[in-house]
Amino acid sequence: MQSADQQGFLRNLTRRLDPLIVPLLAILTAVVIGGLIIWAVGGDPIAAYRGLVQGAFGSDRALSETAVWATPYIFAGLAVAVAFKGGLFNIGAEGQLAFGAVMAALIGYALPDWLHTPIPAYIHIPLAIGLGVLAGAAWAAIPGALKAYTGGHEVINTIMMNYIALNLTSFLLNGPMKDPNPLNVVARTPSIAESARIPPIFVDLRVHWGFVLALLVAAFMWWLLWKTTVGFEIRTVGANPDAAKYAGINVKRTIVISMALSGALAGLAGAIEVTGLNYRHELGFSVGYGFDAIAIALLGRTNPFGVILAAILFGAMRNGATRMQFLTQIPIDIISVIQALILLFVAADAIVRYIYRIRAREERVVLTRGWGG
Amino acid sequence: MDWRRFAIIALIIGIMFGTVVLIGVSQNSALVLITSMLATTIAVATPLTLGALSGLYCERAGVVNIGIEGMMLGAAFFGWLASIYMNTVFHLAAMPSLLTGVVTAVVTGGLFALLHAVLSITFKVDQIIGGTVINILAAGITGFLNRQMFFGGGSVFGGQIPHSPGVLPRIHVPVLGDIPGLGRVFEQQPIALAALALVVITHFVLFYTRWGLRTRAVGEHPAAADTVGINVIRMRYMNVIIGGMLAGLGGAYFTLESISSFEPLMTNGRGFIALAAMIFGNWTPFGAWAAALVFGAAQALQINLQFLRQLIPPQWAFLQNSYVVGLAPYVLTMLILTGLIGRTIPPAADGKVYEK
Numbered sequence: 001m002q003s004a005d006q007q008g009f010l011r012n013l014t015r016r017l018d019p020l021i022v023p024l025l026a027i028l029t030a031v032v033i034g035g036l037i038i039w040a041v042g043g044d045p046i047a048a049y050r051g052l053v054q055g056a057f058g059s060d061r062a063l064s065e066t067a068v069w070a071t072p073y074i075f076a077g078l079a080v081a082v083a084f085k086g087g088l089f090n091i092g093a094e095g096q097l098a099f100g101a102v103m104a105a106l107i108g109y110a111l112p113d114w115l116h117t118p119i120p121a122y123i124h125i126p127l128a129i130g131l132g133v134l135a136g137a138a139w140a141a142i143p144g145a146l147k148a149y150t151g152g153h154e155v156i157n158t159i160m161m162n163y164i165a166l167n168l169t170s171f172l173l174n175g176p177m178k179d180p181n182p183l184n185v186v187a188r189t190p191s192i193a194e195s196a197r198i199p200p201i202f203v204d205l206r207v208h209w210g211f212v213l214a215l216l217v218a219a220f221m222w223w224l225l226w227k228t229t230v231g232f233e234i235r236t237v238g239a240n241p242d243a244a245k246y247a248g249i250n251v252k253r254t255i256v257i258s259m260a261l262s263g264a265l266a267g268l269a270g271a272i273e274v275t276g277l278n279y280r281h282e283l284g285f286s287v288g289y290g291f292d293a294i295a296i297a298l299l300g301r302t303n304p305f306g307v308i309l310a311a312i313l314f315g316a317m318r319n320g321a322t323r324m325q326f327l328t329q330i331p332i333d334i335i336s337v338i339q340a341l342i343l344l345f346v347a348a349d350a351i352v353r354y355i356y357r358i359r360a361r362e363e364r365v366v367l368t369r370g371w372g373g
Numbered sequence: 374m375d376w377r378r379f380a381i382i383a384l385i386i387g388i389m390f391g392t393v394v395l396i397g398v399s400q401n402s403a404l405v406l407i408t409s410m411l412a413t414t415i416a417v418a419t420p421l422t423l424g425a426l427s428g429l430y431c432e433r434a435g436v437v438n439i440g441i442e443g444m445m446l447g448a449a450f451f452g453w454l455a456s457i458y459m460n461t462v463f464h465l466a467a468m469p470s471l472l473t474g475v476v477t478a479v480v481t482g483g484l485f486a487l488l489h490a491v492l493s494i495t496f497k498v499d500q501i502i503g504g505t506v507i508n509i510l511a512a513g514i515t516g517f518l519n520r521q522m523f524f525g526g527g528s529v530f531g532g533q534i535p536h537s538p539g540v541l542p543r544i545h546v547p548v549l550g551d552i553p554g555l556g557r558v559f560e561q562q563p564i565a566l567a568a569l570a571l572v573v574i575t576h577f578v579l580f581y582t583r584w585g586l587r588t589r590a591v592g593e594h595p596a597a598a599d600t601v602g603i604n605v606i607r608m609r610y611m612n613v614i615i616g617g618m619l620a621g622l623g624g625a626y627f628t629l630e631s632i633s634s635f636e637p638l639m640t641n642g643r644g645f646i647a648l649a650a651m652i653f654g655n656w657t658p659f660g661a662w663a664a665a666l667v668f669g670a671a672q673a674l675q676i677n678l679q680f681l682r683q684l685i686p687p688q689w690a691f692l693q694n695s696y697v698v699g700l701a702p703y704v705l706t707m708l709i710l711t712g713l714i715g716r717t718i719p720p721a722a723d724g725k726v727y728e729k
Contacts (some may be wrong), residue, residue: 156645156652160704161703291505331517336512337514339509339513340514341510343506347492
């Protein structure tokens with residue numbers, strides 16, 4: 001027989017672990033179903049998953065590449081998570097990311113030419129990243145303002161902004177910003193100057209200081225959301241806009257701030273990819289980040305530290321998938337299926353609780369509202 | 374649906390048609406240009422019309438469905454797969470293969486909708502998240518199977534080279550098609566014609582049948598509907614599935630009527646634009662159809678300007694840039710959603726979980 005003390009301890013422990021249990025079971029269920037799909041199309045799921053893990057964590061280089069993949073995922077995941085905290089669903093991270101990347105690339109390659117002088121790295125790098133962040137913030141502030149002042153729903157507007165961004169960047173990268181190198185046939189910018197490049201952390205590995213920055217920014221976002229007035233206002237508006245209004249919070253302004261902050265983080269993701277990894281912007285690289293970011297934010301339960309873990313998981317899967325495809329000929333697209341299943345089970349935690357017979361907690365987090373709100 | 378909204382729609386479409394007539398009139402007669410624009414507009418508006426009707430059934434019953442994009446994409450893939458499978462493996466003729474494809478697409482849409490219904494009605498998942506799950510899932514599954522079956526080792530065609538049965542043929546409509554000059558506007562393919570018929574049918578069903586009355590009751594005030602004995606859960610399930618089947622038919626347009634191949638993510642935001650059309654149409658079938666025609670006209674304008682490229686005067690050079698013209702439908706959608714053109718009113722219980 002257990003003593004009352006032990007029972008209390010166990011109950012306390014399960015309560016503390018509860019936020020982790022559902023995501024972990026969701027991942028497990030998705031991996032099992034993904035394995036069944038691989039088996040159904042004639043593959044060997046064990047070999048596929050072994051290749052996946054090997055490719056993601058098997059060597060120094062694999063670990064470095066996982067961190068490289070995780071870096072933009074952390075920023076973009078934080079972007080969607082902040083919007084969720086403010087009661088907004090930002091499906092437009094992709095477009096905001098593309099604009100941040102275009103701006104960072106422009107400052108990176110063109111600024112020294114415009115000024116007719118080389119720029120020291122300690123000015124050039126922050127300038128390229130900072131303006132990329134501003135571009136992302138501005139791009140997201142538009143649907144934010146439309147939501148706050150006209151009621152136009154941000155879900156449709158951010159998606160439309162994605163397509164507008166895609167058209168505009170296609171125009172820029174095929175026209176005024178196209179790499180003039182005569183050998184170049186793709187829509188991309190010229191390489192950015194050496195002075196705008198973030199250095200790698202280790203020699204011979206691609207992981208760069210942007211990964212460390214991502215961890216720091218996640219910590220900063222936690223501080224911002226839970227320890228500052230702005231963060232309190234964002235969370236209050238997200239939880240209950242009517243109560244926020246009666247408490248004297250400027251709801252409309254807070255909605256615009258939430259979206260701008262979200263866009264700033266997405267723009268940061270794009271700017272860091274340009275300055276830390278690709279050293280240029282190429283058309284199409286941003287495709288898919290928006291939906292991945294939603295899945296990461298939900299899997300991380302919109303908590304900045306949860307987002308880090310979810311982003312590393314997704315980065316590991318994307319990175320390991322290449323080796324899995326090489327070893328077992330299973331197309332890397334299976335990763336998208338598994339990720340969608342993870343999202344399905346995280347979003348519909350009732351299904352996971354039903355399968356594994358876990359009791360629900362009392363509170364339910366409201367993430368979005370319909371057309372009326 | 375008020376007359377003002379229709380007037381604005383007519384004005385926008387008129388401006389776009391006028392642009393084409395002004396540019397092309399030196400080469401073709403105005404009547405030829407207008408009928409050609411009209412025919413293209415109706416054809417390319419097909420998935421938007423069907424998507425908007427899909428959203429209409431769901432939201433009139435109180436379930437927000439932003440997964441239309443994913444339902445269309447999934448239906449486009451599986452419908453196309455079924456048609457070439459029938460054609461290649463069972464050596465069916467082109468027509469029955471294509472019809473099998475259409476049926477498969479409709480069933481696929483219905484199954485995706487069933488998932489949405491289970492998530493949002495039974496498990497009470499946030500409906501917008503549920504729709505996003507469907508969009509991501511459809512993109513993942515179609516991308517994976519497309520590569521696995523056609524570029525990987527797992528071909529389902531038993532070593533045979535798959536051949537596509539082509540696209541659905543144009544149909545000659547008896548009376549309307551015989552009008553001199555204007556007749557070719559109605560020389561459409563079957564899904565486009567079905568979409569036109571479904572607009573009328575949906576209007577009738579929603580406003581003149583018991584089913585429609587119950588659907589609207591469930592979407593406006595589910596508790597009251599429940600009190601008078603309407604099964605709220607069942608009505609919502611049925612309407613969401615009907616909506617999914619319509620989205621599936623819209624998906625079939627992409628691979629069985631427009632072109633005869635599949636590309637990953639080929640729906641390219643049409644599902645979302647369809648939703649905007651539904652909202653702009655103030656949740657009515659004719660309004661949604663008119664709004665879908667606006668987007669269709671914007672796309673037809675883009676297509677026609679490509680053909681008339683050489684005739685564009687230099688001071689209108691921006692019209693030569695397909696990226697700039699390509700922005701029109703998306704910018705238009707955003708302007709519409711700002712409510713600049715009159716407020717729209719969603720069903721009162723739209724997006725709200727019904728708890729007894």
